[in-house]
Amino acid sequence: MAKLKVIAACGSGMGSSQIIKMKLEKVFKKLGLDAEIYHTNVGDAKSQANNYDVVFCSESLVGTFTGTKATVIGLKNLLAEKEMEEKIQANIVNG
DSSP: OOOOOEEESSSSSSSSHHHHHHHHHHHHHHTTTOEEEEEEEEHHHHHHHHGGGGEEEEEHHHGGTOOOSSSEEEEEEEHHHHHHHHHHIIIIIII
């Protein structure tokens, strides 16, 4: 599998997206997947989503990315590595 381009987006700014990015790096490494992860706010992420393979955001923001070619993965708990791992398995590894 080629290196995945991933974007982690949060509602307002950089704080939670930075945390999501760090958690995602851990999970992708654990799964043996090569990913380049960028983090930003949802506005920037929406404008850039077509340049990425996968977008991670809060479940409440998933609708923001309607029409983008990226796989959009909504998270209930932005800090739950187990949820991230399950959704990566379902949507990327087995998707």
